[in-house]
Amino acid sequence: MTVTSPSLWSNRPFLLVWCAGIFAVLGFSMLFLTTSWYIIEVLQEPAFVGVVLTVITVPRVIMMIVGGVIADRAKKSLIMFTTNLLQTLLIATLAYLVAIGELNMLPLLLLTFLFGVFDAFFYPAVMALIPVLVGEHNLQRANSLFHGMTELMFLLGPLIAGLLLTVSTFTITFGAAAALVALSTVFVYPAFIGDQKANETTEATSVKTDITLGLRYVRNSKIITSGTLAIILVNLFVIGPMLVSFPLIVDAQDGTALDLSLLEVGLSIGTFLASFVVYLIAGKKNRGRIVLLTLVASMIAFFVFSLLDTLAGLIVLAAITGFGCMLVYLPTLTIIQENTPKDRLGRVMSIVTISSEGFAPVAFALVSVLVGLGWTISTVLTAAALLGFLCSVWLFLKAKTFTQAA
Numbered sequence: 001m002t003v004t005s006p007s008l009w010s011n012r013p014f015l016l017v018w019c020a021g022i023f024a025v026l027g028f029s030m031l032f033l034t035t036s037w038y039i040i041e042v043l044q045e046p047a048f049v050g051v052v053l054t055v056i057t058v059p060r061v062i063m064m065i066v067g068g069v070i071a072d073r074a075k076k077s078l079i080m081f082t083t084n085l086l087q088t089l090l091i092a093t094l095a096y097l098v099a100i101g102e103l104n105m106l107p108l109l110l111l112t113f114l115f116g117v118f119d120a121f122f123y124p125a126v127m128a129l130i131p132v133l134v135g136e137h138n139l140q141r142a143n144s145l146f147h148g149m150t151e152l153m154f155l156l157g158p159l160i161a162g163l164l165l166t167v168s169t170f171t172i173t174f175g176a177a178a179a180l181v182a183l184s185t186v187f188v189y190p191a192f193i194g195d196q197k198a199n200e201t202t203e204a205t206s207v208k209t210d211i212t213l214g215l216r217y218v219r220n221s222k223i224i225t226s227g228t229l230a231i232i233l234v235n236l237f238v239i240g241p242m243l244v245s246f247p248l249i250v251d252a253q254d255g256t257a258l259d260l261s262l263l264e265v266g267l268s269i270g271t272f273l274a275s276f277v278v279y280l281i282a283g284k285k286n287r288g289r290i291v292l293l294t295l296v297a298s299m300i301a302f303f304v305f306s307l308l309d310t311l312a313g314l315i316v317l318a319a320i321t322g323f324g325c326m327l328v329y330l331p332t333l334t335i336i337q338e339n340t341p342k343d344r345l346g347r348v349m350s351i352v353t354i355s356s357e358g359f360a361p362v363a364f365a366l367v368s369v370l371v372g373l374g375w376t377i378s379t380v381l382t383a384a385a386l387l388g389f390l391c392s393v394w395l396f397l398k399a400k401t402f403t404q405a406a
Contacts, residue, residue, distance in 0.1 A: 016188065029153060030173065036052070037161075056113070067350055071350070080122055087181050230292065235355070237385065241363050295324075303389065304317055
């Protein structure tokens with residue numbers, strides 16, 4: 001089913017998916033903060049915060065490509081509905097265990113692991129469903145709306161969770177997160193979306209074969225390969241190092257938790273504003289060239305960020321750098337979707353998502369190792385910015401097909 005509505009605002013299936021994404025991400029971001037604070041405040045094991053976040057992230061990244069294959073085979077709204085329903089049950093279980101005083105580290109690790117596994121099936125499905133629902137004409141604006149609001153929810157979710165924890169209990173905060181994800185489940189009820197199951201191929205293939213075919217298709221497409229490399233460069237050399245640097249910078253300056261939150265807010269504001277700008281300029285020509293020029297400019301902005309030592313300047317440069325990175329990511333995502341057959345969107349989107357999310361943890365580890373070896377965080381960030389700049393210039397010069405993308 002392909003909806004060719006002239007306006008996204010009259011496209012009911014897309015609006016339902018958009019609302020589902022908003023409430024799901026709001027619930028997820030509340031869950032992450034609540035879980036982290038529960039480990040610190042109740043279990044008194046602050047060293048395990050990183051372990052739990054890794055337990056959520058790693059299976060999500062590893063299973064993502066399998067989720068992409070399933071998204072190409074099954075009804076996408078059914079995948080989203082099922083995974084959200086299962087995630088609702090997991091969060092509700094957390095709330096129940098907290099209420100009876102039985103949530104210790106072992107069940108917490110198990111439940112968060114399952115949460116990450118289920119999420120690996122949700123995201124490829126929604127990224128493959130949006131192009132089917134909106135058509136090529138509205139795809140850029142649809143991506144901007146979806147990702148712009150999810151960025152905003154990642155900003156609002158922790159604030160709401162923090163307020164609830166201040167005035168209520170962990171049980172109520174976990175319960176609120178579960179209720180939001182449950183609401184997301186209602187919005188993507190398959191009968192409301194009305195999408196069709198993917199066409200059956202004449203030859204039955206294994207999941208392994210489908211994964212291999214997806215990887216081969218990405219490798220053989222110069223546009224998709226170049227776009228994926230652009231996303232990798234943004235996450236490996238900018239977003240990953242920047243996120244892990246925030247607490248280190250604040251600590252080096254004897255700052256406070258408020259200073260840390262201001263840096264994170266600055267980055268979030270930049271990415272959100274970029275989503276809004278991309279929505280307004282959707283349909284402009286020479287997107288590929290603009291993306292790669294913006295990639296180079298983002299590396300320069302990050303280089304300036306690495307040299308600053310004043311909080312105000314760091315906040316401003318974090319916003320500018322985040323703006324540039326999102327201006328790279330969103331049009332690239334759309335270009336890749338436009339150049340991918342509908343029956344392969346799930347697999348390709350899973351590979352793109354692994355590129356956008358799988359390399360940030362690599363950057364976390366590299367930065368931590370270098371700092372542990374005695375490098376200052378400023379030196380590490382400067383090196384990352386310079387290396388990213390050289391790689392971005394190389395990509396701009398080599399990716400002729402991508403720079404000519406409409």
